[in-house]
Amino acid sequence: xxxxxxxxxxxxxxxxxxxxxxxxxxxxxxxxxxxxxxxxxxxxxxxxxxxxxxxxxxxxxxxxxxxxxxxxxxxxxxxxxxxxxxxxxxxxxxxxxxxxxxxxxxxxxxxxxxxxxxxxxxxxxxxxxxxxxxxxxxxxxxxxxxxxxxxxxxxxxxxxxxxxxxxxxxxxxxxxxxxxxxxxxxxxxxxxxxxxxxxxxxxxxxxxxxxxxxxxxxxxxxxxxxxxxxxxxxxxxxxxxxxxxxxxxxxxxxxxxxxxxxxxxxxxxxxxxxxxx
Amino acid sequence: xxxxxxxxxxxxxxxxxxxxxxxxxxxxxxxxxxxxxxxxxxxxxxxxxxxxxxxxxxxxxxxxxxxxxxxxxxxxxxxxxxxxxxxxxxxxxxxxxxxxxxxxxxxxxxxxxxxxxxxxxxxxxxxxxxxxxxxxxxxxxxxxxxxxxxxxxxxxxxxxxxxxxxxxxxxxxxxxxxxxxxxxxxxxxxxxxxxxxxxxxxxxxxxxxxxxxxxxxxxxxxxxxxxxxxxxxxxxxxxxxxxxxxxxxxxxxx
Numbered sequence: 262x263x264x265x266x267x268x269x270x271x272x273x274x275x276x277x278x279x280x281x282x283x284x285x286x287x288x289x290x291x292x293x294x295x296x297x298x299x300x301x302x303x304x305x306x307x308x309x310x311x312x313x314x315x316x317x318x319x320x321x322x323x324x325x326x327x328x329x330x331x332x333x334x335x336x337x338x339x340x341x342x343x344x345x346x347x348x349x350x351x352x353x354x355x356x357x358x359x360x361x362x363x364x365x366x367x368x369x370x371x372x373x374x375x376x377x378x379x380x381x382x383x384x385x386x387x388x389x390x391x392x393x394x395x396x397x398x399x400x401x402x403x404x405x406x407x408x409x410x411x412x413x414x415x416x417x418x419x420x421x422x423x424x425x426x427x428x429x430x431x432x433x434x435x436x437x438x439x440x441x442x443x444x445x446x447x448x449x450x451x452x453x454x455x456x457x458x459x460x461x462x463x464x465x466x467x468x469x470x471x472x473x474x475x476x477x478x479x480x481x482x483x484x485x486x487x488x489x490x491x492x493x494x495x496x497x498x499x500x501x502x503x504x505x506x507x508x509x510x511x512x513x514x515x516x517x518x519x520x521x522x523x524x525x526x527x528x529x530x531x532x533x534x535x536x537x538x
Numbered sequence: 539x540x541x542x543x544x545x546x547x548x549x550x551x552x553x554x555x556x557x558x559x560x561x562x563x564x565x566x567x568x569x570x571x572x573x574x575x576x577x578x579x580x581x582x583x584x585x586x587x588x589x590x591x592x593x594x595x596x597x598x599x600x601x602x603x604x605x606x607x608x609x610x611x612x613x614x615x616x617x618x619x620x621x622x623x624x625x626x627x628x629x630x631x632x633x634x635x636x637x638x639x640x641x642x643x644x645x646x647x648x649x650x651x652x653x654x655x656x657x658x659x660x661x662x663x664x665x666x667x668x669x670x671x672x673x674x675x676x677x678x679x680x681x682x683x684x685x686x687x688x689x690x691x692x693x694x695x696x697x698x699x700x701x702x703x704x705x706x707x708x709x710x711x712x713x714x715x716x717x718x719x720x721x722x723x724x725x726x727x728x729x730x731x732x733x734x735x736x737x738x739x740x741x742x743x744x745x746x747x748x749x750x751x752x753x754x755x756x757x758x759x760x761x762x763x764x765x766x767x768x769x770x771x772x773x774x775x776x777x778x779x780x781x782x783x784x785x786x787x788x789x790x791x792x
Contacts, residue, residue, distance in 0.1 A: 312620060312792045330788070332544075335626045346617040348555040358551045361539070362626040 262287050263309060263409065263440060267318035270308055274316060278304055278464045281318065286457075288408070289437055290471070293455035294444040295521050300462050302444040303343065306411050309442070310340040322409055336364070337408040339401075343417055345394045347386035352397070355386055365406035374400035378426050391418040396426075403430065409440045416450040428454060448521045458517070460524040460531075467524040468531050472515055478534050480507040481516045492530040493523030506534060544627050548635045551625075559608050567601045567648065568655050575659040578671060590673030591680055594652055598645070598687055605644045606691060607706045609636060610698035614705070616792050629788045633695075637780060640691045645684060649675070685772040692779035699786035743767045 263286040271277035278301045286292060296302045307313045308320045311327035311334065320327045325334040348355065352375070360366040375382060378396040380389075386397065395418050402410055416424050431441075431454050443451055458475065460468040470478075483500040484491060494503035502516070504523040524531045539547065553560075571593060578589045612618040622632070656672060675681060690713070697709025724740040738754075740746035744767075745758045758764065 307792060310624070312623060314789075314791060330623060330629065332626050332628050335624060338624070340620065340624055342617055342620045344617045346615060346621060349558065350554055354554055358547075358554055359625075361547050 263320070263322050265305075265309070265318070265320045268308060268315050268320060269317035270304060270313065270315045277316065279308075279315075280464065282464070282466065284459070284466060284469060286440055286442070288440050290456040291431070291436070291441040291443070291454060292457045292459055293448075293451040293517070294442055294459045294461070295448055295451075295517075296444075296446060296461045297525065298446055300446075301464050302446070302461060303413055305461065306340070306413055306442060306444050309409075310338060310411055312340070336362075339405050339407040339410050341395070341398045341402055341410075341412045341415060343414040345391070345398045347389070347394050347397060349385060349387040351385060352382050355397075355401075359401070360405075363405040363407065367404045367406060371400050371404035374403055374430055377430055378423065392420060392423055395419060396423065399427065399430070403434050407439070409442070410436070411442045411444075413444050414446070415443055416445060416447055424450060448518045452517045455517075458520065460521060462525055462528065465528075467528045468520075468535055470535055474535075475515055475520065476507075476512065478507055479513075479520070480505050480511045481513040481519055482511075492534070493519070493527050495519070495522065539626075541631070544631055545635065548625070548627055548631060549638075552635060552639060556608065563601065563605060563608070564647070564651060566604075567597055568651055570601075571597055571652060571655040572659060575656065575663075579659070579663050582671065585671075588674075589671050590656065591675065594673045594675055595683060597652060598648055598683070599690060601648055602640070602644055602687060602691055603694065603706065603710065606640050606694040606698070609640055610695065610705070613698050613790075614703070619790070620792055623790065623792075630784055633780065633784045633787055636695060637692070637783075640695060641688050644691070645687060682772075688776050689771070689779065692776055692783065695783045696779055696786065699783055699790065743771070 263284075265282055265284040268279050268282040268284075269277055270279045270282075282305075294302050294306065304313065308315055309322070309327060311320075311330045314328045322334060322337055325331060325337070327334065348358075350358070356368060356371070360368060360371075372382065375397070378400060380393055380396050380400070386394065389397070395415070399412070399415060402412070416427060419427060428450075443455065445451055455472070457471045458468060459466060479492070480490075481502070481504055483497075484494070484503040484505060485501065488503075488505060490505040490508055491503045492505055494501050496502075502519055504516075504519050507513075574593045574596065578585050578593065612622045625632070652673070652675075660672060693713060694706065694709055697712070698705040701708045720742045721740065724742045724746065725737050728737050728740055728746045729735060734748050736749040737746050738749060743759070744764070745756050747754055747756050749755070759767070
């Protein structure tokens with residue numbers, strides 16, 4: 262479980278990005294961390310990974326403080342940064358070097374993911390393109406089987422077929438008792454992949470809820486303007502698409518992009534529904 | 539994974555990822571040494587004795603700085619630093635491995651290369667003065683430069699952790715600045731303390747020299763205090779620097 266308690270963080274002591282932020286992420290779910298550019302997504306996940314330190318408060322994974330970066334903590338976590346670098350070695354040498362650090366590393370799965378991603382197995386890693394490097398990181402991270410997997414903008418640098426392959430791999434990998442966090446501003450890329458949504462903006466959590474809860478509390482449908490349950494609406498070719506309070510037992514398909522826009526453009530409306538801070 | 543196994547795994551990583559560079563650096567150092575031996579041998583009338591020791595020091599410190607620059611390159615790129623920090627090992631183990639490589643392995647490797655090249659060169663270039671031009675590193679206390687080298691490498695490590703950009707250059711410049719300030723400052727201090735205005739040179743924590751009746755007079759610290767300073771400088775300072783490096787590494791943020 263990841264517990265963020267009263268986290269205050271900023272690039273400088275006077276200029277805080279997060280002010281006493283609280284968030285608890287239980288295991289067994291795939292979290293989509295959404296936000297605009299500069300909303301603080303990367304800073305938040307770097308705090309979780311112990312790559313930056315909070316000014317106040319704490320961030321723990323299974324009770325271990327992130328900022329201490331103890332080996333027991335690092336063994337539970339795999340972090341894929343937005344920009345990936347790989348050493349000048351071949352894939353077998355890379356595995357020989359790094360797989361020994363991960364107790365549950367699954368080499369067969371690693372090669373299977375590489376095949377799905379169409380990454381050549383015989384290549385010098387540092388000569389690969391940005392997207393190919395990212396694929397190797399993702400394949401290694403999934404094969405490492407750590408309790409927590411954090412991916413910062415995982416689909417950045419991936420072409421359209423690769424994004425499809427990425428979705429296939431994430432969908433195939435069942436991390437039942439583990440935490441997967443994917444941070445992105447490209448909301449569409451995570452559609453259908455995540456169990457829980459966290460939307461942040463200007464250092465605040467606008468929404469943190471499971472898809473089931475969102476389905477119970479919100480409705481995504483075409484509605485006419487004037488309905489006072491509407492939180493957000495946008496004109497689309499098929500009519501006006503809206504996010505509205507689910508007053509009855511209405512069922513609708515979660516539209517992640519619409520939800521994201523609703524949280525960004527009407528944060529008070531969303532907070533009122535979910536009773537967030 | 540226990541401590542030893544983890545150190546072996548870290549060492550394997552360090553070696554396999556950089557072996558190409560190590561090979562190239564060894565080749566570059568060997569070529570440079572060969573060139574320096576050739577220059578000093580060819581114009582041997584222009585050089586006095588002990589040239590070999592001078593060449594040894596150039597390679598030890600110059601090559602050591604180049605080696606360190608490669609060793610700590612992961613600290614210069616955020617993506618590489620994230621990768622390094624994420625490796626499942628303690629900060630102490632990562633620092634320890636750097637020290638082993640920068641100080642001990644480089645020092646040993648360089649000494650072996652130096653003596654191989656020297657032997658090779660003087661097997662080809664024989665002459666009346668060739669015997670006096672050879673290095674004599676392990677006599678007359680010259681090996682104490684190894685202890686200076688340890689501190690030099692550790693300062694580079696601390697500098698690499700302290701500065702985000704241009705760490706090597708900044709650290710080298712600071713070291714030069716320190717020596718200038720320390721040497722001139724020591725002269726001023728000694729003049730103030732002794733009232734002797736003809737002090738011409740000095741080395742902090744070691745000696746000062748002044749002119750009396752046209753003679754150079756050297757004043758050294760008492761042997762017991764000098765011994766204490768030597769112990770502090772050669773053994774305690776490396777420990778302090780290693781600990782500072784460890785603390786800086788634990789505080790490292792992206």
